[in-house]
Amino acid sequence: MTFRTKLFVVFMLALLLSIGVVAVGVAVVTRRAFEESNRQHSEALVTQFEREFAHHEQEVTNRVQGVADAEATVAMAIALSRPKADVSVYVNDARGVSQSHQLDFLDFIASDGSIISSNEWPARFGYKIDWITQPQDWSGAGSFLMKVDTQEGPALGLMSVSTVRVGDKDLYVLGGERLGKDFLASLVLPEGMRALLYLNLDPNFQPTNLVDEAGTVTEGERLASIVAEEQQNPSKRTFKVAWTPDPASAEAFHALPLLGRQKEVLGVLLVGSSQREEAALERRILLLALGVSAMGLLFGLILSWWGAARVTRPVRKLAEGAREVSEGNWAAHVEVRGRNEVAQLALAFNKMTQQLTEQRERLVQAERVAAWRELARRLAHELKNPLFPLQTTVENLQRAKEQNFDQFEEVFRESTGILLAEIENLKNIVGRFSDFAKMPQPELGPVNLNDVVRGIVKLFEAQFGAVGRPPITPELHLEEGLPTIQADATLLHRSIENLVLNAMDAMPAGGVLMLRTTHENGNVDLEVSDTGTGLTPEETDRLFTPYYTTKQHGTGLGLAIVQSVVSDHGGRIWVESETGVGTSFHIRLPQKPPQRPAAASSPAGESATAESAAGAEV
Amino acid sequence: MLGIVGRADPARRPKYGGTLRVEIGAVVNSPDPAVAAANPEEAAAKERISALLYERRNADGTFAGVAGSGPFRLAEWDPGKHATLAANPEFRGGRAFLDSIEIQMGRAARDRLLDLEVDKADFAEIPPEEARRATERGVRVSTSQPDELLAIAFVAGRPIAEDARAREALSRSIDRAAIVNFILQKEGEAAGGLLPQWSSGTAFLFSTTVDPAGAKSLWSQISGSPKIVLGYDASDSLAQSVAERIVVNARDAGISVTAEGTPAGANAPADCDARIVRLPMAAPHPAMALTHFLAALGPGSGIDATPLADGASPQQIYDRERAIVSGYRVVPIVWLPQVYGLGARVRDWKAPAAGEGWPFADVWIGDAQ
């Protein structure tokens, strides 16, 4: 991931986080605000209902009192107070009076508690209602809830009792209003709210007893548990019901128990507030928030991308420059804008590359000088060896001609032989230098490195156990299934050969030559290790410098050639060594070498002028 | 004294002339006795109108002679709405005092009462339970001997109806006195037997006392969760009130009874175990009345409808009546009188005896006071 991408991601994450926090915060706050508003609304409604209920109670009390105060009722009471009064005359009175006073329930009850006339159950005349005679005084008792027996079955009524006393006889007027759908319809409820009434007239929950202003409520069973709870433990409580999986269908309820005179639960009023609006509004807010967030994210995305690009541009330039430098273009230059840290970094980078370039140039020059010097030394050394015998031989010839003319022929013959051999030697030295100077480009093909290693070991097998030489034990740790690599088999063979030869040279007293192949991450690794004398760190640093050698003999080009070959294959070679322990050469080759790199400004390249120098093994 | 309770009017010998304005609740579509009536109410009204048009009856109760041979002739007929009868001057029993009778049909009881009060009608039948109220409102009221039996007839073949304990339990649970006093406003008599006291002279031998304990004991002997479906004519408010009261009485005795109203004229619904029936007396004589009751109850009651022998003695009549009542397939409840409301102009009205029609031939119109 690039820095720009990282920065962009960080920007986006930060933005997302911020937006997310804000959105969640808004949602939470909104929801809480709605819930609070809803709660207040519901509480207000409950309070309103309680007020209305109290108003109804008073109305019922007034109406019943109105019946008791009516002339006809007083006349009835007077007539019934006489001995042997005929109550049958009044058996049908309740119906007409209840209609005129808008009462659903009305009973005229004699002093002994027997029903004189009943509107809700006309056939019950004569039957007794004992409880009505219990209180001595009904005035001030107000209204109360009661289970009323009617012809059609039990009903819930808001009732009141008034008495008309004549002498020592009381005429009781028991009247009231039915609590049911009509009562609910009389309540003024705001939009989105409704009232349900459960008539607790049966021991078990009966869905048909749950009514709203339209009649029986469908899916009333959903509220059975709430009703049961109220029956067990009557108190005001709130709860929510989700009618469908859609949150908009949810409804918040306030449950109010309706208690009778004996504090028994006669009904449960459920004031419901639809959550549809809240859910819709929430959804709208959410959608808006999402929209804004998306817009913000998009904007942020663009801005972040632009910002990241802008911020990372100098860094990218720096990175590009660094990459160029890593690729060898030490003259990479980064544009400097501004004066911030990045600009300063760019400046520093430019300075660094400049210095690097200069240093490299100096180094190159120095290396070139050193290489020239080394080459000159090696040349001098190499050439000196054959040149001395040449000189000696020529001097011998001169001497022989001058001093020993009769042996001159023989001396001449011997000397010319020596001269030719040494000239041949010189030619070899020149040839090797020439080879190094003109290293061929590898011709790639599939190569199994294990096969190459095995071939090389077999080639040197005889030399490992040569007579008169301490034995060298080869150890092969070749990974099975090593993937083939694209390489020039010949060049590779020569390079590994060089390494083996070097290892053998590093173990004059014998030892172990270990060859290991592995592969990892698309690369094939070869390790050539010996248990020789090892190298010092300084030797290690200069090991791959052309013409550098630790041997007495050699051109010092072997490892340089190996390095060159490895480099041409897109690989890498490094060495690990410890004096007295041994040395390990590591070669890493890609399975598919990259594009042929540009002509490297390597000492070997730059020292094209040294091509004429003969290649020699280090 | 049976007669008229009302305002005193100046005496007159019967005066000829005038039109009697009659209002009835029934809707009579055809005056022809051969055309069947749609419901019992229409049948009764048709019977009364026909009695004015025909000279006499045969022994079997059918009308003899031709229409118009009676004290009145049919002058105008608007089916179901209105009829005008004109006095027949050729009637052998003497021309009626009235010139004509105007009959308005299909008038509700409340409207009939109102019309009597405001003198828009001269004659109307009043439900017995409204008699007291009518009197209080100043209407002249004439009440006959109780000549119509309100009873429960069990439907033969119904499982609960076939259980004698259930039938007897229901009978014992009924508080007849309360029905007479409250629902009928004392216009009527509790009925323990099938014949009223004035007819048979033995009605006092049949108990009318309510016995909820006995009823409960009998009912508890019946296994399962039995119940009785009691049907009544939905257009008959008295039957409905009585049925509802029976439901309440039965409940006290632990008997489960539900009352179901059926449209007028419809047969009892298939799920009714018993029904409230009205049995008007066809004749004052107990034997004839009893025979007619048995025929009216029909084979669906499960009662032996063999007529009594001609000249049956009071003991035979009583024994037959006792046998029927003891079976409880028909449970007498109350005896109802016929109650008539009379306008201020009506003179010489005498409530007809059981089985007799309206005695309009003897009625005359005087001056309203």
Add this chain to the structure above:
Amino acid sequence: MDLAILRQALADQIVIRGGRSVEDASSDSVVQVTISQSADGFMLVAEIHGGGATQTAMAMVGHLEEAAAQPSPHAGIERKIVWQQSRPILDFGAADLDTSHTLLYVLGADRLEMYESSGDAQVLHEVRTIARLYASRDPRGRLVVTDATHVTAFVGGVRCDSQWSPSFAIECHDNAGQQWPVGPVSWRFDPSRNYFSGSMTFSNSLEAKFPAFYSAASPSAETSGQNNSRWVVAGIDGHAQLFEGSAAAVATFDGWGSDIATGAPACGSQWQVLVTGTGDWTETDRLQLYEIRDHRAIAAGQPLEVPGPVLALWPAADGKSTRVVVRNLESGLYEASIVTVSCGK
């Protein structure tokens, strides 16, 4: 009905049949006897409770019919029932056959009956059917009993005269003119209706025309028969009007019934008229005496209440009493009675 008498009669019958009455109530059986009335009449119903069961026995007693006449207890106006029966009575009259036998003629709507009374017993002697020419819903008739063997009946548009040879018979013929003699005056009757047309024919053959009336009274019409007599007519319009020798009424009396007749003239010189009371034939009636004085009708004495409507009111031939037919609403019987007025009450 005297229950004590009845109870004794029952006890006597039980004893006659071998039983005996005991005071001890701890007996095996208890018999409860109820006197009941049915459509057919009275009956005795016995319930025998014993052995856990109840048996019944019943016997008809029959109707109370044609019982002996009872004297009216009222003073001032006294009514004495001479005959009562279940069939309608339009008029009646009695004549002594001899010192110990009296014949009572009873006129019905379509028959004439003759009863012979001896002591308290009255025996139906003869019945003759009258073939009427007209049938009226409210039939009226008049019987003129000249003596024990001569009676004339006016009913249904015919006039029937009795004959005794060879046996009691009546001969009826169309009473053309429909004149009904009331003393020396004849009233013209409308046979298809129940009232008089208003035309009166006096003994001097002069006629007077009054409004149609049900009945009329005059203080001296029975004796003088003059057409200039004073008359009170009970009109069919419901008003009673006083005429004094002219066609115009000089006074109108309201609240009078349809039947009036002159009362006994023995009470002073004032003209007293016996008048029926208010109410139609479904209600009881009464007889009130009025003095006609100075064009006014002044009630004299207390009225006599009768147990039903007065259906006929005819002055007796001797002018000393009035024949009254009342239908007893309780018993349903038609009561033929003689009403006399005692003065000073």
